[in-house]
Amino acid sequence: MKKKIRMLFAILLTLALAFSLTGCGKKEEEEEEPKDLLETIRERGYIIIATEGVWSPWTYHDESGKLTGYDVEMGTLLAEKLGVEARFEETAWEAILAGVDSGRFDIACNGVGYTEERAGKYMFSEPYLYTSAVLMVRGDNTDITCFEDLDGKVTSNSVGSTYAALAESYGATVQNVDTLEETITLLVQGRIDATINARVSYQDYMNEHPDTDIKIVDEADTDMTAIPVKMSEDSRTLVEAINKALQELKADGTLGKLSEKYFGLDLTKPSNG
Numbered sequence: 001m002k003k004k005i006r007m008l009f010a011i012l013l014t015l016a017l018a019f020s021l022t023g024c025g026k027k028e029e030e031e032e033e034p035k036d037l038l039e040t041i042r043e044r045g046y047i048i049i050a051t052e053g054v055w056s057p058w059t060y061h062d063e064s065g066k067l068t069g070y071d072v073e074m075g076t077l078l079a080e081k082l083g084v085e086a087r088f089e090e091t092a093w094e095a096i097l098a099g100v101d102s103g104r105f106d107i108a109c110n111g112v113g114y115t116e117e118r119a120g121k122y123m124f125s126e127p128y129l130y131t132s133a134v135l136m137v138r139g140d141n142t143d144i145t146c147f148e149d150l151d152g153k154v155t156s157n158s159v160g161s162t163y164a165a166l167a168e169s170y171g172a173t174v175q176n177v178d179t180l181e182e183t184i185t186l187l188v189q190g191r192i193d194a195t196i197n198a199r200v201s202y203q204d205y206m207n208e209h210p211d212t213d214i215k216i217v218d219e220a221d222t223d224m225t226a227i228p229v230k231m232s233e234d235s236r237t238l239v240e241a242i243n244k245a246l247q248e249l250k251a252d253g254t255l256g257k258l259s260e261k262y263f264g265l266d267l268t269k270p271s272n273g
Helices: 002-031 037-044 070-082 093-102 162-169 180-188 199-208 233-251 254-263
Strands: 046-051 085-090 122-124 129-138 154-157 173-176 195-198 214-225 228-230
Touching (some): 037 046, 037 233, 046 070, 046 093, 070 233, 129 199, 162 195, 195 199, 199 214, 199 254, 233 254
Parallel strands (some): 154 173
16 A cells, blocks of 8 residues: 555656756746847848839939839948848838838838838838938929918829829829839820929939930928838837948948938038938
């Protein structure tokens, strides 16, 4: 009888020990904190950056076919500051923010305008450029002289862009296109009444196509351009690191010189927007 009791005690002791070890393992797993996005990027060795590649001078391909532009150079410098490689993935505008939200892209460098609505869905870096949106019409158009005249008119922009939203807010119907060049073609052909885009993009286009018969008739308030990141607690340290990098690049004049290279003036300060 005593022998059976000792055996039973030994079995119970073994089970208790096993349960204790299993419990400790679970506790350790529960206490292990998940890696945040910045840590994941640094371990991976590269940051995935979404961009269009068709919007000069922000992001486009040069004569050799190389991806370049303000946002491409800025994104590359940003990656260097984070200690990783920049890997750009080109996609249509409407897929950029959705890709950031899903985790397909870590960030986007594509002249993304900061809005209160977007700030409710994404985390944003501090602004790195200040631009203004302009209203463009064909050279012989006398019916549209300001944004208020867009009511009932047809414009053209990328779906989901701040420019499309601005046109719609004034009562315009927006046709969706992928590039500024497509938009200007529609405008010159008289297939749309007007379009809205960044003043710097208008200037860049006119530098390349000086005979294009279009003109600016109105200009909106300054827009803040920033970097969107997925809305998550795991993204917070990445946003902080991006802000630190942007501050350093502004302080040493790098971003200002880059802006002058691509836009002809320093757009890194609000007063120049």
